[in-house]
Amino acid sequence: MLKAQDLHLTFNPGTPIETLALRGMSLEIPSGQFVTVIGSNGAGKSTFLNAVSGEQTVDSGCIEIDGIDMTRLPVWARARQVARVFQDPLAGTCEDLTIEENMALAKMRGERRGLSFAVKPALREEFRAQLSTLGLGLENRLSDRIGLLSGGQRQAVSLLMAALQPSRLLLLDEHTAALDPRTAAFVLALTVRIVNEHKLTTMMVTHSMRQALDVGERTVMLHQGQVVLDVAGKEREGLDVHHLLDMFEKVRGEKIDDDKLLLS
């Protein structure tokens, strides 16, 4: 399980463009849970995800995964625990490497890399079998450069890659945002399939409220670097997008009122 406690992170402290990205953000995700995270621009969704993956280091607070303290570890040292799919379909794969080489890299995520050949016949068969489940014909293109694939295809391969090696937490960073609607639906369905198959603990950041309610079992809304809404179970089942929008407005409205109080 992921345990993030009282995270604070300020960008450009002490300058006119100072941004309080995380303000005492806390979130716990029990093992096996699929959580969707929403929030407006600047709510701290991406910053929180980057703090968990290690791309950003928090100023204070504590991040634990299954009891292992991750707070100060660099990205590569967290990789054994954390798998990730990026928003940019080109970011999650190496365009100069072949499909099988990319998958071989992911197969060794978080492991010590030695001097044995990265792509072995047994592995190749495993990759072929995985790729054939996509139904995109990629199983016949193992030695093609991955740069030749479309964004959607690369994102689908990225998802497979994330599940090649066990992880304690899967991070999905608006991973369908850059795709066309049809491809996005395909990638989302694939996401649900892979998460269920491997019973992955998952945190999916999304900009789409529809998506946030459709998949997963719990939804968290962030605002100004804090959790302002956390729904699961029955309460969540009854929710619709306009409910979320109302709550969204309410949260924002209250904040505006706060500001008015300050100014008057």
Next chain:
Amino acid sequence: MSLYTLLGALEIGLIFSLVALGVYISFRLLRFPDLTVDGSFPLGGAVAATLIAAGTDPFVATFAAMIAGAGAGLITGWLNVRLKIMDLLASILMMIALYSINLRVMGKPNVPLIMEPTVFNILQPEALADYVFRPLLLVFVVLAVKLLLDGFFATQTGLAIRATGSNARMARAQGVNTGMAVLAGMAVSNALVGLAGALFAQTQGGADISMGVGTIVIGLAAVIVGESLLPSRKLYLATLAVIVGAIVYRFFIAVALNSDFIGLQAQDLNLVTALLVTVALVVPRLRQHWSGKKGG
């Protein structure tokens, strides 16, 4: 042009193909513009020549030159990775530092190897003339290095190094310590350049402090010429292309310098190199423009 000049061009081309392979690793695989080469080439020569002149076995001396080159590459990588100095600047700093270090190693501006044993004259059979045997031995050395590199970059570690150059963010997310990958790549790259320097000193009758001037441009020229002759993204073809590029480049230089009607002399070498690299850089773009695919 005589057979002698031709074999001479082949010999130097083969030696510089080792430099070119090193440059390919840093510039292309790691995307680290590394000018350390201008210092690690003479460093290899200086270490090998000084050790041989002091009575060390030439093979041991050549190996020591590789280690010295690897060390130079490691320091450049460390300046960049740990001290966060910009890659190009880090390599320039190392290049400048190596000028002094090379003088210290040799203790004087040059170390002649006229009567000393070298890896070439130890292995040379009676039946073959030295100018025939040297390129022959070098063909084996270069091929062995090429195959070893192809193999290394297909291993888990090699793949991690290539991923670091191609997409460092992704590599880190897969658990690759990208800092270490840069260090390893730079060490391998400059070890090859050190080896080239050691072999160069042993074929040219000694090491000289100025033997490194322009090495990086020659290495880069070989890479670029090779890539335009044999464009491929497959690693084993790319390494082959780089070797062919180094030999073709040397051949062109030999033709240019040996054709009286052009009127070029040895001192024009760097100018010819600069022109050749410019042409090799512009031609692929022009070709693209003419074919109209990505014109404009």
